[in-house]
Amino acid sequence: MALGDLDIVYYLDGNNVIIRVENIDPLGLIGRGYFEFSNDEMLRQLLSKIFDRVRKFNKTFKTTYRCDDEENIRIFELVIEPLGKNILKLTHKLFKKEPRPHSLDFTQRSDLIYRMCAWCDKIFYNDRYIELDEAVNKMKIFEHNFLPRFSHGICNDCQKKLLEELEEFSDESHSS
Numbered sequence: 001m002a003l004g005d006l007d008i009v010y011y012l013d014g015n016n017v018i019i020r021v022e023n024i025d026p027l028g029l030i031g032r033g034y035f036e037f038s039n040d041e042m043l044r045q046l047l048s049k050i051f052d053r054v055r056k057f058n059k060t061f062k063t064t065y066r067c068d069d070e071e072n073i074r075i076f077e078l079v080i081e082p083l084g085k086n087i088l089k090l091t092h093k094l095f096k097k098e099p100r101p102h103s104l105d106f107t108q109r110s111d112l113i114y115r116m117c118a119w120c121d122k123i124f125y126n127d128r129y130i131e132l133d134e135a136v137n138k139m140k141i142f143e144h145n146f147l148p149r150f151s152h153g154i155c156n157d158c159q160k161k162l163l164e165e166l167e168e169f170s171d172e173s174h175s176s
Protein backbone atom coordinates (compact mmCIF):
# COMPACT_ATOMS: atom_id res chain seq x y z
CA MET A 1 0.00 0.00 0.00
CA ALA A 2 1.58 3.27 -1.12
CA LEU A 3 1.06 6.08 1.33
CA GLY A 4 1.90 9.66 0.54
CA ASP A 5 1.77 12.58 2.86
CA LEU A 6 -1.98 13.00 2.50
CA ASP A 7 -4.17 11.78 5.33
CA ILE A 8 -5.97 8.61 4.43
CA VAL A 9 -9.55 8.54 5.64
CA TYR A 10 -11.98 5.63 5.94
CA TYR A 11 -15.64 5.86 6.92
CA LEU A 12 -17.11 2.71 8.45
CA ASP A 13 -20.72 1.77 9.08
CA GLY A 14 -21.92 0.03 12.24
CA ASN A 15 -20.62 -3.32 10.99
CA ASN A 16 -17.15 -1.91 10.21
CA VAL A 17 -17.85 -2.03 6.48
CA ILE A 18 -16.06 0.68 4.47
CA ILE A 19 -18.64 3.10 3.05
CA ARG A 20 -16.39 5.93 1.89
CA VAL A 21 -12.67 6.73 1.58
CA GLU A 22 -10.53 9.82 0.99
CA ASN A 23 -7.07 10.03 -0.64
CA ILE A 24 -6.96 6.34 -1.47
CA ASP A 25 -8.31 4.44 -4.47
CA PRO A 26 -11.85 3.35 -3.51
CA LEU A 27 -11.82 0.49 -6.01
CA GLY A 28 -12.06 -2.80 -4.11
CA LEU A 29 -12.49 -1.04 -0.76
CA ILE A 30 -16.08 0.22 -0.67
CA GLY A 31 -18.45 -2.41 0.67
CA ARG A 32 -15.65 -4.53 2.13
CA GLY A 33 -15.07 -5.13 5.82
CA TYR A 34 -12.32 -2.95 7.29
CA PHE A 35 -10.78 -5.99 8.95
CA GLU A 36 -10.64 -8.03 5.75
CA PHE A 37 -7.35 -6.32 5.04
CA SER A 38 -5.65 -7.18 8.27
CA ASN A 39 -4.19 -10.62 8.72
CA ASP A 40 -3.29 -10.16 12.35
CA GLU A 41 -6.01 -11.63 14.57
CA MET A 42 -4.79 -9.80 17.68
CA LEU A 43 -4.82 -6.44 15.92
CA ARG A 44 -8.34 -7.10 14.65
CA GLN A 45 -9.56 -7.98 18.12
CA LEU A 46 -7.96 -4.96 19.76
CA LEU A 47 -9.18 -2.53 17.12
CA SER A 48 -12.73 -3.85 17.07
CA LYS A 49 -12.91 -3.54 20.85
CA ILE A 50 -11.67 0.05 20.57
CA PHE A 51 -14.21 0.80 17.79
CA ASP A 52 -16.97 -0.53 20.06
CA ARG A 53 -15.83 1.72 22.89
CA VAL A 54 -15.65 4.81 20.63
CA ARG A 55 -19.25 4.16 19.51
CA LYS A 56 -20.49 3.35 23.00
CA PHE A 57 -18.97 6.39 24.72
CA ASN A 58 -19.25 8.65 21.65
CA LYS A 59 -15.70 9.84 22.24
CA THR A 60 -12.82 10.33 19.80
CA PHE A 61 -9.83 8.08 20.35
CA LYS A 62 -6.33 8.86 19.16
CA THR A 63 -3.36 6.51 19.04
CA THR A 64 -0.14 5.92 17.15
CA TYR A 65 0.92 2.75 15.39
CA ARG A 66 3.88 1.53 13.43
CA CYS A 67 3.69 0.44 9.80
CA ASP A 68 7.08 0.28 8.04
CA ASP A 69 7.72 0.29 4.33
CA GLU A 70 10.78 -1.24 2.67
CA GLU A 71 13.09 1.60 3.61
CA ASN A 72 11.56 3.44 6.51
CA ILE A 73 10.28 3.08 10.00
CA ARG A 74 6.96 4.88 9.91
CA ILE A 75 4.79 5.92 12.80
CA PHE A 76 1.21 6.86 11.97
CA GLU A 77 -1.36 8.65 14.01
CA LEU A 78 -4.81 7.09 13.90
CA VAL A 79 -7.83 9.16 14.92
CA ILE A 80 -11.09 7.27 15.39
CA GLU A 81 -14.06 9.66 15.48
CA PRO A 82 -17.71 8.76 16.11
CA LEU A 83 -19.98 10.53 13.62
CA GLY A 84 -23.27 9.26 15.02
CA LYS A 85 -25.50 6.41 13.76
CA ASN A 86 -22.57 4.09 14.58
CA ILE A 87 -20.52 5.57 11.73
CA LEU A 88 -16.80 5.94 12.43
CA LYS A 89 -14.28 8.15 10.68
CA LEU A 90 -10.74 6.78 10.71
CA THR A 91 -7.94 9.20 9.81
CA HIS A 92 -4.45 7.79 9.25
CA LYS A 93 -1.79 10.48 9.33
CA LEU A 94 1.94 9.96 8.78
CA PHE A 95 3.54 11.20 11.97
CA LYS A 96 7.20 10.19 11.84
CA LYS A 97 9.41 8.61 9.21
CA GLU A 98 13.04 7.59 9.56
CA PRO A 99 15.37 5.25 7.66
CA ARG A 100 15.17 1.72 8.88
CA PRO A 101 18.29 -0.15 9.96
CA HIS A 102 18.93 -2.96 7.49
CA SER A 103 19.64 -5.48 10.20
CA LEU A 104 16.03 -5.70 11.29
CA ASP A 105 14.98 -9.30 11.80
CA PHE A 106 11.44 -10.03 10.63
CA THR A 107 11.36 -13.57 11.89
CA GLN A 108 11.42 -12.64 15.53
CA ARG A 109 8.25 -12.51 17.57
CA SER A 110 7.36 -10.24 20.40
CA ASP A 111 8.03 -11.90 23.71
CA LEU A 112 5.98 -9.32 25.56
CA ILE A 113 2.95 -10.83 27.21
CA TYR A 114 0.28 -8.59 28.66
CA ARG A 115 -2.46 -9.67 30.99
CA MET A 116 -6.00 -8.76 29.97
CA CYS A 117 -9.17 -9.15 32.00
CA ALA A 118 -11.37 -11.62 30.08
CA TRP A 119 -14.53 -9.92 31.41
CA CYS A 120 -13.97 -6.22 30.83
CA ASP A 121 -10.86 -6.10 28.55
CA LYS A 122 -8.87 -3.99 31.00
CA ILE A 123 -5.11 -4.48 30.81
CA PHE A 124 -2.72 -5.01 33.67
CA TYR A 125 -0.23 -2.16 33.86
CA ASN A 126 1.88 -0.94 36.79
CA ASP A 127 0.18 -3.12 39.41
CA ARG A 128 -3.38 -2.38 38.35
CA TYR A 129 -5.88 -2.91 35.56
CA ILE A 130 -6.53 0.07 33.27
CA GLU A 131 -8.93 0.63 30.35
CA LEU A 132 -7.91 -0.79 26.99
CA ASP A 133 -7.73 2.60 25.25
CA GLU A 134 -5.58 4.02 28.05
CA ALA A 135 -3.30 0.98 27.91
CA VAL A 136 -2.85 1.14 24.13
CA ASN A 137 -1.38 4.62 24.44
CA LYS A 138 0.48 4.26 27.75
CA MET A 139 2.15 1.06 26.63
CA LYS A 140 2.40 2.16 22.97
CA ILE A 141 1.05 -1.25 22.05
CA PHE A 142 0.68 -0.53 18.32
CA GLU A 143 4.19 0.90 18.03
CA HIS A 144 5.93 -2.37 18.67
CA ASN A 145 7.45 -3.99 15.65
CA PHE A 146 5.38 -6.99 16.58
CA LEU A 147 2.16 -6.94 18.49
CA PRO A 148 2.51 -8.28 22.00
CA ARG A 149 0.61 -11.34 23.06
CA PHE A 150 -2.09 -11.37 25.70
CA SER A 151 -2.89 -13.79 28.40
CA HIS A 152 -6.32 -13.64 30.00
CA GLY A 153 -6.99 -13.14 33.65
CA ILE A 154 -9.58 -11.40 35.76
CA CYS A 155 -9.29 -7.95 37.33
CA ASN A 156 -10.18 -7.23 40.96
CA ASP A 157 -13.43 -5.43 40.11
CA CYS A 158 -14.73 -8.21 37.90
CA GLN A 159 -13.67 -10.84 40.39
CA LYS A 160 -15.59 -9.01 43.12
CA LYS A 161 -18.66 -8.65 40.91
CA LEU A 162 -18.52 -12.26 39.89
CA LEU A 163 -18.30 -13.43 43.50
CA GLU A 164 -21.24 -11.19 44.44
CA GLU A 165 -23.28 -12.58 41.58
CA LEU A 166 -22.45 -16.10 42.64
CA GLU A 167 -23.53 -15.31 46.18
CA GLU A 168 -26.81 -13.79 45.00
CA PHE A 169 -27.35 -16.80 42.80
CA SER A 170 -26.87 -19.22 45.64
CA ASP A 171 -29.08 -17.06 47.95
CA GLU A 172 -31.85 -17.16 45.37
CA SER A 173 -31.63 -20.89 44.96
CA HIS A 174 -31.88 -21.29 48.74
CA SER A 175 -34.99 -19.11 49.13
CA SER A 176 -36.93 -20.73 46.26
Ligand SMILES: [Zn+2]
Pocket residue numbers: 117118119120121122154155156157158159
Ligand atom coordinates in the same frame (compact mmCIF):
# COMPACT_ATOMS: atom_id res chain seq x y z
ZN1 LIG B 1 -12.36 -6.89 34.59
